[in-house]
Amino acid sequence: MIRPIAIVWGGVMAAVCTVLFQTSYEVGALRETLARINEDIAREHETIRVLNGDWAFLNQPDRLRELANSYTDLVPLTAAQIVAGVDSLPLRPPPEPLDPLDPPNADGEALPDARPMLLSGTIAAPLPRQKPAKPPRPASPTVAAERAPAPRPVPAAARPASASAPATISVAAPAPAGRTGAELTDAQSAEAELVDLLLSSFRQRQSERSAQP
């Protein structure tokens, strides 16, 4: 005669047994995996040791010397060839900060600096000829800033042979003659403006990109 409590206990027991056996088999399987992985690791270590031994063997100084003699024209360095130690060489100048809009292109072709540039006297020199009425500009360089978001350099902008080209340059920064301090402030503010522009456009492009699916 089976009473309900016995049924409950039987059920519990069956469940426990099932779980126990299942766990047991899982552990067994995991243990096998572990052993296999350990075996693999040990074999890898062994391989590494063999390769290290091989590497040391192949890099015997005498062997390298023979190879260098037969395949290269290299000879040991002599004292006369040494001019200065690494310590006495000047440090490389710190790199220019990268422009987010204009990274160096993949072809390795050097792109011009996107920041506003100081126009040298030679570039600015044709100006007086275009406007003979004005007195010749002082020797101090004229400051001009590109306001276009496209970071084209000044030489490119100056290249067009049309008569308006010099005007474009002077429009960008109508420089009063002779006020160096004012010119610098002008250039600085132009630069700040340009950086703002570039950054906002950069952020916009970024947000556009992230908005795309």
Add this chain to the structure above:
Amino acid sequence: MMPAITMGPLRAMPRANRTVKITGRTARAIDVSRSRLLVTAVAFGLAFLGVGVRLIDVSLPERIATDNRAAGVSLSDRGVARGSIVDRNGTLLATDLPGALVFADAPLVLDPEETADRLREVLPELDRAALLHRLTSTGRKIVLHRELTPAQHQQILRMGLPGIGFETGPRRHYPQGAVAAHVVGFTGHANEGRSGIEKMFDDTLIQDRATVALSMDIRLQALMRRELLAAMEEFQAIGAAGIILDARTGEILSLVSLPDFSPYDRGNAEPDTRFNRASLGVYEMGSTFKLFTAAMALDSGAAGLGDGYDASKPLRAGGFRISDYHAENRWLTVPEIIKHSSNIGSALMALDVGPERQRDYLRRLGLMDRAPIEVSEVGRPKTPAPWREINTMTISYGHGMAVSPVNLVSAVAALVNGGVLHPPTLLARPAGEPIPGTRVLSERTSDQMRRLMRLVVTDGTGGNADAEGYLVGGKTGTSEKILNGRYSRSARMSSFVAAFPMNDPRYVVFAMLDEPQGNADTFGFATGGWVAAPVIGRVIEQMGPMMGVMPQDPDSPDVHEALDIDRAPTGRSSGGNSFAALAPR
């Protein structure tokens, strides 16, 4: 009604007033069956309990513990019986790699003739007759070959020869071959270190499977060996030794003894090739000892740099006649004695120092004791007993006392590095730890010695050692070997000990040739200045750029200031005060 009566006492009857009392035979029968039931229930209960416990025992992940025990060795060390030995840059010098040996279980070999022939297809180096003899014996495990390559292993395995078995396990490998054989040493078949570092560090290598890092630089080792081999061939020498030592730490960067042996073929190596000339051999070093004589004379105040000695005629003492090889036959100052390597001058200088102080200085310089380097093959210096005046005189120019090249080199390092003796070592000194050292000479004496050693190379007998730009300084040494109890004129040990750059010495370099023969290029000379000095020059020339030593202009004012003998601090040390001041209290 009967069933109700018999069942009555067993079950709780709902109605209490109908209780029935059973007595007599029936009652006894019920008692018996009750106790039987109880016993059976307990027995079954215990059985089920046992089954249950066993069930849990089997099911639980109990084997993890045993697994851990099996994997007592870390995964990276499986198949490794000994740790590796590396040089100061981490280049492997000795390591364990998996390998296989092949053995024969002779009684199981069916056809010895065929087995022998087939084995020789793969291992042609085995002798057929010997192989047949071994295969027909009764041995159960006759090792036929110990170092099978994986390819040979596969080939023999595929042949399926009965009675031929394999044993795989770690095999010791020496990727640098003979280059560092004397230092690294080798192991025996039972995996025990038999010589060199392998023997000295057996425990560390086996128990901890630790990597032992040597002070040696394999590039310098190969360089020194190559130049010594070339010189041995050029001068038909029977042997050679070379050492490069870091003058500031006492670390041995190179230790070469020639002829050497392949660690794979040590069984067949000639005993002479196994002999370590650089550390086990002790030799009368000849004129290089004059450096120590000058140093002790200057340091003790027995002589000043400007003092002179009468070297105009040979010296006679106790039946010996001391004469000069490069005889000047006049009064010589201390720098001239070193420059011309005058035996007479050195002997007179040593007499001024006296036997007692000479012995003390030599002991301080470590020349009276075994060099404390970490191989078992280290020779004990041979010193005279009793130490008479005549011994003092001959020892002053390196005869009558024998030391190992390691002894000599570490003492010379103390002469040039400011006067501190660092015990020589073959192990890389751990970075950041203080370097052990004891002061043996004053700074001032060391400064004077640097100038004297530079003088030997610029103006004296050591010109062939000058590697341009590296400000080499040194001293030649040539001694006659004792053959059949007397000094031989034709059998020499020719050596040179140098340091560079001399204005701030970083390395001491030593080269020695055993019984070199002069040739046309050296005008028949086979002395240290002709045969060993060029080796030094070539070694320094090549190791300079390797070790980052900047060449310097020998004519720059700084160099003249540091190395010219006439700008040296002159005069005497104050009567041995420096030595007394250094003595432990």
